[in-house]
Amino acid sequence: MTLSRRDLLRSSLLTGGAGLVASMASLSVPMPGFAAAPKAGVQTTGAYRFSVGKFEITALLDGYIDAGSDLIPNYDPEVAEQLYKDQFRTPPVDKIRVPINSFVVNTGDKIILIDSGTADNMGPTLGQFTDNLKAAGIAPESVDAILLTHMHVDHISGITSKEGKAHFPNAELIVHKKDWDFWHDDSYMSQASDFLKTNSANAKAMSAPYSKRLTLIDKDGEVLPGIEAVALPGHTPGHTGFVLRSENQEVLIWGDVVHFTALQFQHPEWSIAFDIDMQQAEQTRRRMLDWVSADRVAVLGSHLEFPGLGHVARERDNYRYHQSSWQYQL
Numbered sequence: 001m002t003l004s005r006r007d008l009l010r011s012s013l014l015t016g017g018a019g020l021v022a023s024m025a026s027l028s029v030p031m032p033g034f035a036a037a038p039k040a041g042v043q044t045t046g047a048y049r050f051s052v053g054k055f056e057i058t059a060l061l062d063g064y065i066d067a068g069s070d071l072i073p074n075y076d077p078e079v080a081e082q083l084y085k086d087q088f089r090t091p092p093v094d095k096i097r098v099p100i101n102s103f104v105v106n107t108g109d110k111i112i113l114i115d116s117g118t119a120d121n122m123g124p125t126l127g128q129f130t131d132n133l134k135a136a137g138i139a140p141e142s143v144d145a146i147l148l149t150h151m152h153v154d155h156i157s158g159i160t161s162k163e164g165k166a167h168f169p170n171a172e173l174i175v176h177k178k179d180w181d182f183w184h185d186d187s188y189m190s191q192a193s194d195f196l197k198t199n200s201a202n203a204k205a206m207s208a209p210y211s212k213r214l215t216l217i218d219k220d221g222e223v224l225p226g227i228e229a230v231a232l233p234g235h236t237p238g239h240t241g242f243v244l245r246s247e248n249q250e251v252l253i254w255g256d257v258v259h260f261t262a263l264q265f266q267h268p269e270w271s272i273a274f275d276i277d278m279q280q281a282e283q284t285r286r287r288m289l290d291w292v293s294a295d296r297v298a299v300l301g302s303h304l305e306f307p308g309l310g311h312v313a314r315e316r317d318n319y320r321y322h323q324s325s326w327q328y329q330l
């Protein structure tokens with residue numbers, strides 16, 4: 001049997017040691033022999049700030065989900081285990097941990113939110129977006145525009161309350177027309193899987209309060225000063241990336257081009273079952289990996305390890321991901 005410090009304290013009280021304890025306490029000095037060091041047991045604030053040219057970007061963590069490896073039809077457990085070991089990560093058993101990130105861009109003129117997490121739609125390991133936004137000191141009223149990479153539940157759910165009230169009362173909502181049309185296509189959705197039906201109902205409910213301040217993108221190019229839309233179809237029909245350019249620096253916000261940081265740079269052919277068109281998603285992924293590695297463009301991903309910022313280098317036939325170092329000054 002082992003005794004904890006608390007047990008010792010309790011037994012001392014029971015055996016008449018109370019007077020000793022009380023007199024020690026009244027000296028108001030620390031009692032190192034009895035003090036515990038309570039652990040916080042939770043991570044610190046999920047927010048990280050960095051700059052790209054004159055743009056200031058705040059990455060916000062919503063939390064994580066453990067995705068079943070059966071979501072990757074091409075998954076090979078031995079290959080995956082080796083990749084995890086090579087990267088000094090704990091190998092997955094049958095679940096792969098995936099973070100969910102959103103971003104706020106302050107261009108100096110405007111404050112723009114890109115995606116918004118899950119709210120309370122996907123369980124207790126998620127839903128921290130709103131708290132982290134607050135902890136980062138960003139007032140919802142200050143947000144001028146919301147850009148969505150797509151309208152899946154883990155990207156749109158933080159913009160509106162369950163009661164249907166817009167969380168960002170002054171923001172214009174900007175989303176690709178193909179994504180908007182897809183999720184609002186009731187006749188298609190009536191025949192679709194439960195996964196699509198749920199996402200469609202949620203996308204419609206979350207976007208409804210913004211219907212009078214809505215802009216639908218229908219081509220690549222500038223959507224806001226310094227921010228260019230790039231169609232990245234496959235994951236969803238209107239899945240869209242945003243290239244931020246300022247003072248000769250650029251970063252591609254690529255949404256869900258990669259879901260599994262440890263796996264898909266070496267295996268771009270490992271698409272996730274949530275991709276509406278898995279082949280097109282793979283083609284888009286390869287096209288983006290080619291571009292950002294050749295041109296040394298930084299990437300910012302919804303599901304890359306938080307804060308989701310890094311670079312991609314060519315490695316033999318495939319790629320390697322290099323997470324960016326801490327930015328000390330903005």
Ligand SMILES: [Zn+2]
Nearest residue numbers: 152154256302
């Ligand atoms: Zn996603």
